[in-house]
Amino acid sequence: MTEFLSLIPPAKARELYLQKISDVLELSTEILPTVDAVGRIAAKSINAPHPLPAFTRATVDGYAVRAEDTYGASESLPAYFKIVGEVKMGQAASIELFPMQAVLIYTGGMLPADANAVVMIEHTQKISTQEIEVYRSVSAWENTILQGEEIQRGEPVIGQGTKIRAVEMGGLLALGITQVEVYKKPRVGILSSGDEVVPPDHDIQPGQVRDVNSYTLSALVRSLGGEPIPYGIIADDINQLRNALRSLRDQCDLILITAGSSVSARDYTAKVIEEQGSPGVLVHGLNTRPGKPTILALAGKIPIIGLPGNPLSAYVIATHLVKPVVYTLQGISKIPSPHTQTARVTINLNSQAGREDWIPAKLIFTDEGWLAEPIFGKSNMIMALARADGLICIPEDHTGLAAHEMVTVELLES
């Protein structure tokens, strides 16, 4: 009936676990249309196939000129230019430009070969259909963006292991790169266990609770770029757990189990996970609240994480341990920091030295800036999170936080 856990600080457990996973990681890739690759991780570095801009462009409306022809021009002593044409948008600027000649050009237009600057329209005056006065001098390449000034041919657009955001997608498309090789989405098996757990569409009988973890974890996995594979609910039964793990191992890159609460289930969950292959259970017990009974294991190349059954604990641990694993399995080179908000905590918070505490909190914007109001209740269940904007961390080397102290609130995934 007793359960001996050797409690490890969560940061150390995370580092150890990610290292062990990285050591055996084998990533698969797929080719996707660039427009569908937002949120995915680039499997190869991509270099620019041509410079951008592809040609030197005007950055203002005005007249393309040879800069040296404008030197000395002023309001009192304008320079006179002959208009010899107009650069149409989207067309080559094939006009030949002789000294003291100007070509009408618009923002984004292609500079004629002999021009090396643009005089802003505001600094000119048309004096006939064919002639303008220019009131200011321009220096070489003023009001232009040079061919290759955004990116040179061969320069990297995106590095291997980088997340493709909307803006990276835009950069790739600007260069005509319409397909991209990305790492496959990790398939994440999700298993809820417990004799007391029933599906959400069931009426509950006395003693029963509805499954929440399968769904909150699926949503989290999806938002992190993984593909959730829900297995459903199993009873507190060692053979059901064995069968479920055998089935999930064949189709998943990561398995999450929310453990049953019964003592027998706790006794055999680590054992059955250990059976799945070496190195087996690497961590059993985190020095954190919530989340103490967490199991981190590796069966061959497949990470298996045993999460607490309590929905709040399961979700909090998932944001700290499942998240970096899902990113690692996508081949990301740098795991993104969580979004945070600094705020003043409204009340004193106590914690046990040596233990890392996570407390749900509501963020309130006031005249004095952001306040973080802890949400209590011994329940510590899903409703506390549904009322929270984020989590306050009390680090393991603290025994608490004083009211009005500045804290970093880790925002919940939206």
Place this chain on the structure above:
Amino acid sequence: MTEFLSLIPPAKARELYLQKISDVLELSTEILPTVDAVGRIAAKSINAPHPLPAFTRATVDGYAVRAEDTYGASESLPAYFKIVGEVKMGQAASIELFPMQAVLIYTGGMLPADANAVVMIEHTQKISTQEIEVYRSVSAWENTILQGEEIQRGEPVIGQGTKIRAVEMGGLLALGITQVEVYKKPRVGILSSGDEVVPPDHDIQPGQVRDVNSYTLSALVRSLGGEPIPYGIIADDINQLRNALRSLRDQCDLILITAGSSVSARDYTAKVIEEQGSPGVLVHGLNTRPGKPTILALAGKIPIIGLPGNPLSAYVIATHLVKPVVYTLQGISKIPSPHTQTARVTINLNSQAGREDWIPAKLIFTDEGWLAEPIFGKSNMIMALARADGLICIPEDHTGLAAHEMVTVELLES
């Protein structure tokens, strides 16, 4: 050829525009499975149909007892209890409890009717199959969570206009609420214009550029909960613009146009938008860089936003003006703040008084905390954003930022 803009501060423009949109807003709703509603906005407040927990539960493993029977118990003077049964997980606790009797119970188990506390297993010793010693007293309801302690029947789970995150979804499922009424996704028509613009899969000829805005804006709209309806590219032609707007008006809740760069296009874009219906163009010109030529209009109930053609400008303005509009059109009660990171800016940045500047920046984590390194280049195009983690704002009442000054970096959507 000249274009007169009366420049409005962006915050004021935003407030004015959202107010005008709210004044005529008509929202439609749909019923979705709760598990598919993450990221959507609740159209109705939802109250708990039953208390949670549905029954009083143990929060530890131990023995359910009558608290008063333990009073005075200590290591040196234990109290003796007779074990009269065990509460199975997932089953009703139908055991009758008489004085000095105890029932074995596990975390999450249902408390028997006559019990009002749980003694932790660690504070007991089994002295025979039928009898335990108890070494500590417990107070009434110690180590339990009461029926309704998470949420009472009739208490609100989620308010109208609230975004359903994974944790709200979990809260609804815990209560057996498997369907939820949400506001429909706004359909957002996206139109690129410009004689120089060609699709991304085209080879570019001198003078041409590939369309980026249609795709970055679609990705942004999708991430904000809208449904992008890409119209494609039109030439700089007043009749093509008229036809496109007519077509989009019939199928969209919001229209985004990235304007052509030619002067004629700029001259007629506002005019054609104005033709679409009253109140018409509300703002033409923002006192911001980038994004000065932005147009904010309302044609009947349909907002139309004219964005600059430059991909960086279009995206920056979209994150500040399209985002709150897409949220407003989903019926959200409180537009979420952008995710931010405070950091020290690495160099001096100059700005024009009265103008709000947005500068792409890279975030670098160092021993001294976060640094924000501005990304320059007169290009100011999509590659600058692809290299940036976020945007530094120089507010309109500043003429710049000093090196090492603390700034708030608004993170780009991932």
